Amino acid sequence: MNEFIANFADQFEDTDSSEITAATEFKNLDEWSSLIALSVIAMVDEEYDVTLKGDDIRGSVTVGDLFNIVKSRA
Amino acid sequence: MAFLKVDNVSIKGISACVPPSVEENKDIPFYAPGEAEQIIAATGIERRHIAGPDICVSDLCFGAAERLLEELGWEKDSIDLLALCTQNPDYRNQPTSFLVHERLGLNESVMCLDFFHGCPGWVMSLSSVSSMLSASGLKRALLLVGDTVSKDQNQASHESRPLFGDACTATALEFDPAAPAMLFNNGTMSDGGKALIITQGGYRHPYTHETLDIEIARRNGTLSVRQTDDMDGMDVFSFAITKVPKALKKLCTEFSLDIEEVDCLILHQANKLIVDAIAKRLKMPANKVPVGLRQFGNTASASIPLTIVSECADAYRSGKQKSLVCGFGTGLSWGSAYIETNHIVVPEVVIYQS
Numbered sequence: 001m002n003e004f005i006a007n008f009a010d011q012f013e014d015t016d017s018s019e020i021t022a023a024t025e026f027k028n029l030d031e032w033s034s035l036i037a038l039s040v041i042a043m044v045d046e047e048y049d050v051t052l053k054g055d056d057i058r059g060s061v062t063v064g065d066l067f068n069i070v071k072s073r074a
Numbered sequence: 075m076a077f078l079k080v081d082n083v084s085i086k087g088i089s090a091c092v093p094p095s096v097e098e099n100k101d102i103p104f105y106a107p108g109e110a111e112q113i114i115a116a117t118g119i120e121r122r123h124i125a126g127p128d129i130c131v132s133d134l135c136f137g138a139a140e141r142l143l144e145e146l147g148w149e150k151d152s153i154d155l156l157a158l159c160t161q162n163p164d165y166r167n168q169p170t171s172f173l174v175h176e177r178l179g180l181n182e183s184v185m186c187l188d189f190f191h192g193c194p195g196w197v198m199s200l201s202s203v204s205s206m207l208s209a210s211g212l213k214r215a216l217l218l219v220g221d222t223v224s225k226d227q228n229q230a231s232h233e234s235r236p237l238f239g240d241a242c243t244a245t246a247l248e249f250d251p252a253a254p255a256m257l258f259n260n261g262t263m264s265d266g267g268k269a270l271i272i273t274q275g276g277y278r279h280p281y282t283h284e285t286l287d288i289e290i291a292r293r294n295g296t297l298s299v300r301q302t303d304d305m306d307g308m309d310v311f312s313f314a315i316t317k318v319p320k321a322l323k324k325l326c327t328e329f330s331l332d333i334e335e336v337d338c339l340i341l342h343q344a345n346k347l348i349v350d351a352i353a354k355r356l357k358m359p360a361n362k363v364p365v366g367l368r369q370f371g372n373t374a375s376a377s378i379p380l381t382i383v384s385e386c387a388d389a390y391r392s393g394k395q396k397s398l399v400c401g402f403g404t405g406l407s408w409g410s411a412y413i414e415t416n417h418i419v420v421p422e423v424v425i426y427q428s
Contacts, residue, residue, distance in 0.1 A: 034233060034307060035116050035347070041312045042351050051316050054269070054308035 004067045007047055011039045022064035040066075048074050076260040077328050083204040084253035087146050087246040087419030088390070090220075090376065090383040091137030092123035092239070093426050099236045113236050118346030122239030122371035125222040129426060130164040132173035134242035135218040137426045139178060142244040145419045148214065150180055155206065155215035159189035159199040159375055160242075161404070162222045174218060185212075192270070192404025193342050194260075195219055195375030197411050200245065201258040207249050217245040220376035226272065229295030234305060237345060239371035243379035246419070257412040259325035263317065266406040269309035310403065314348045318402050319355040321410045325398075331412055335396065338386060339363050342401045343370070343377035352400075375401070380423070387420040 001022060008026075009017035015031045026032055041052045044066075050073045052066075060066045098121045100110045114120055125134070135158060143150065156178075158171035165173075169188035189199040196219045203217050220242025227234045274285045281289065291297040318341070326333050339358045341349050343366055353363040364385035366377070373380055378399050382390060389395055394416045402408040 035112075037308055038311045038347055041308060042315055042347075045312065045315055046355075051312050052308075053312055054306045057308055 001064075001067055004070065005063055007043055008040065008063055008066070011036050011043060020063060022062060022067065024063045025061050026063055026066075027061070044070055050074055076258070077325070078201050078205060078256075078258040078260070079329070080201070080204045080208045080256040080258070082249055082251050082253055083207045083247055083256060084250040085245060085413065085415050085418055086248050087142050087421075088243065088379050088382050089138045089142035089145075089421045089424065090241055090243045090380040091134045091141070091424040091426050092241045092370065092380075093125040093129045093134065095124045095126055096121050097124050102236060104230065104232065109232075110236070116345075116347055117237060118349075118365060118367040119236060119371045120368045122224065123241065124224050125240040128428065129222070129240075131158075131160045131162050131220060131222055131242055132164045132170050132177070133428065134220055134222070134240070134426055135170070135174050135244065136177045137424045138220070138242050138244035139174060139216055139218055141421045141424045142246055142419065143178075143216075145421050146246055148246065150178065153180060153184055153214050153216055154212040155185045155187065155203065156180060156218070157187045157189065157199060157203045157215060158218040159191055159195040160219070160221050161190060161192050161195075161374070162225060163188070171218070191375065192221075193344070193374050193377070194401035194403060194405065194407050194409040196243070196245075196378050197258065197399060197401040197409030198260060198407075200256075201260060201409065201411065204247060204256050207247055213249045215247045217247060219243050219245070219379065221374040223372070223374040225293070228292040228297060230292070230297050233307060237372045239373050241370060241373040241376040241380050243376045243383070245379055254414040257325060257329045257331070258409065259321055259328065259411075260409045261317070261321055261407060263313065263406040266309060266313055269306040269313065269406060270404055310344075310406075311348060313406050314344060314402055315351040315355065317406075317408055318352050318400050318410070321402075321408045322356060322398060322400055325410050325412060329412065333358075333398070336398045336412070337362065337389070337396045338398070340378050340381050340386075340397055340399045342403065343367050343381055344372055344403070374403075377401075383420055384423050387422070390415060390418050390420050393417060
């Protein structure tokens with residue numbers, strides 16, 4: 001989980017990684033954008049060999065929600 | 075498995091034609107300060123050629139074909155097959171190849187054939203047309219591929235308007251017993267097709283007054299909220315970065331190709347994020363992965379041959395080229411190929427003049 005949060009936080013440039021926890025509602029982060037969504041999809045494919053779809057991102061609220069999807073498919 | 079090995083056919087030339095009007099992404103009116111620059115950096119797209127209301131696919135295909143025939147020195151009477159692949163036909167019920175046939179002044183003995191396909195269209199129709207030449211006794215074919223995909227975009231969309239440009243291309247093919255085989259691996263993921271579908275305006279959902287009004291507003295850029303959803307960017311992205319590397323690896327495995335020996339990997343120019351992500355997964359160095367996005371954007375089915383013309387013309391003109399290519403998108407589907415060419419004719423990109 002901590003590794004996933006660190007990888008997730010790596011996709012942001014201006015957001016401090018200490019701001020991001022499992023409970024973070026990531027779409028409310030100022031820096032969140034469609035481009036960051038794509039880099040999260042790329043990171044998950046590369047690091048965990050899991051394919052996230054648009055519905056997975058849209059259906060997730062917190063970083064923990066995303067982690068659970070990745071974990072269930074890894 | 076759709077692996078194709080096509081013997082005795084070679085590509086003799088490739089040309090491309092774009093409309094004269096250009097839209098600069100930095101000048102798109104609705105972006106907040108700095109937003110356009112951010113999008114340009116991520117997509118690699120600075121500007122795009124836009125057909126506008128007066129230029130259609132048959133015009134741009136004619137421009138590309140006329141120049142290519144001229145530089146090849148091919149007599150019009152020597153062409154047996156005129157094929158054309160587009161998703162943006164001039165008319166609903168007249169295959170666009172017939173319009174180009176008439177304008178080029180080709181004779182009655184030419185066979186005309188249209189393909190309906192999107193971004194994988196060049197590879198898909200190339201695999202079909204080359205197979206026909208290989209097996210049928212036809213000697214020469216002209217394959218015209220391209221779209222005016224900017225016309226389909228929601229002009230108020232911050233996401234899709236900066237991506238898409240218009241272009242058409244011509245590829246000259248000839249029966250040639252000395253030609254190395256063209257190798258293809260084509261595939262289909264139809265259950266993902268909704269990621270790239272325009273639902274209204276076909277025969278399943280003909281326009282009603284209401285949906286036609288929405289469509290007109292989309293094209294005018296006056297639709298304030300995005301009421302139609304014709305592309306799921308996240309789905310397309312995850313499809314592209316996972317399926318395309320796999321398709322190319324399978325092509326190499328099936329035909330015992332060493333990916334390190336190819337001279338270039340030419341991918342459908344979707345956007346820089348996608349091209350870079352695929353190249354990285356195939357461990358292809360950037361200098362072997364030409365990118366033509368800066369001037370032209372994503373030109374749908376035209377993007378692979380356009381990139382050859384705009385970015386690699388000298389290499390293709392001056393010697394042998396071993397190319398790995400992959401078109402992907404619409405369907406969802408992918409068409410990947412390994413093609414060897416030798417001193418082909420590549421005119422400069424033609425700017426269409428009506």
